[in-house]
Amino acid sequence: RCMSVPIAGAEGMGGRSRAEAAVDLGAGWVHGAQDVRNPLAALVASRGGVHPLVPSKRNADARGGERRPLSALLISHDMDTHLLTDAATGAEFDVECVAAAAGVFEAVLEECAKVRARHPPGREWSFAGEAAAARERLEQAGDIPMLSYAERRVWSWFVGRAAGTWFAAETADPGAAHGPDTGDGGTDAGAPLRGTPAFVHGGLQALLRPLAAGVDIRFSNPVKRVCRHASGVTLLLESGGRIEADYCVCTIPLGVLKVAPGAGVTTLAQSYQNRNLMPINSEEMRPPPRFDPPLPDEHRAALVASRVAHENRVALRFARAFWPQEVTFLGACADSVEDCSYFVNLSPLLGGEPVLLLLLTGARAFAMETSSEAVIRETAMRALRAALPAGCAVEEPLSVRWSRWGQDPWARGAYAQGELLPTPASELAAPAGRLHFAGDHVARRWTGTVHGALDSGKSTAKAILKAIDTDLLTIKTEDAGVASMPSAPRGLRGSSKL
Structure with a gap:
């Protein structure tokens, strides 16, 4: 028999999923919710309160209802779900302008990937800086068209979305973000998930809770030391307790692992x-x-x-919805990446509740970690005024809620950043003796997502079960001639999930 003992340092389940009045300030989306390869697809199909981000009819009628992706690299976002405006004038950018900027962005991204592959390991590399240099090189070579003033501002918005954070599940190049496929889904198993993303009312905890039903999770048990030895893993708890296990699955987030002594970066001076x-x-x-x-x-x-990746979110609740309701995403475009913004209109997804969700990445997300409530409110409202069309009167919010994932001791950041480039997930997925790893940073496909983390967990579980079978075979060989097997063979005292 094999006994599993889940250990959690935090007081409750959810990890980097945290719902505030039905709005998740962490993992609140399911990408490709209709794709059967998505480990979360069955949970999505069996539960209510999951709303697909369907395209609006804002411009679709003019094209006979044809769906048009915002970019080949943002395949689950449609032109019609976005309203991109000029941050300075409030003028809306038309579809042709956005398409032109998207085409240049894709060419620049491909050039950046080539440069990054040649970049010396251990040296600083900035995607935003390299993107600007790559665009200039390609323009001078005549490989891409010169962008107009308006198209350059939209291009900055694309770069800002990619530089600050990137949803690996939405990329169109499986080799770039997902790495080699290790699943059983066929030749396209590592390819991007198909279908629109879905919003989960109440956050992803509502989806994950059924998975934990009946499981004795030992919350509020922080681990002080993880000791590996030939026969297993010993966990020393802060409470003074001790857990002996034959195998241990470590799901500690990347941000914590990187500063854990004996694991990744032990001091900031060691980080490049x-x-x-x-x-x-x-x-x-x-x-x-x-x-x-x-x-x-x-x-x-x-x-x-x-x-x-550093990403923080600000949920703004108003007395009424004064912004366009026919779009899901609102974006402000500017000359600099730092002045661009990105809002999600949650009103249609929350039954008409007037809520906007601001996604802050990079430097602005980092600044939120130490900002006061007044500064956060002003930052959000300034971004909203820039994202709304001219003539739209902005009202003050009734309430403001925000995340600070960098200061969360159980997270120390939002998620693993795939960045459309090869990730070291394959090295992290390899066991260290009987210590195994799982999580969004370990996912060999769909890095930085919940379904990627779940996929990596399944792969790790299969690896441990295979190792247990090998142990049993070894015991059976050693005990050849014995009529019956013991109920708890030596070497199989249990497995622990950290």
């Missing part, structure tokens, strides 16, 4: 990443667990190379 792509390492936070002995060199190198 800039502040927007590294975990926040505050002495006031709960210290991460220590790995003893230290993880193998290949694991530590992979953790150093991995990047933590």
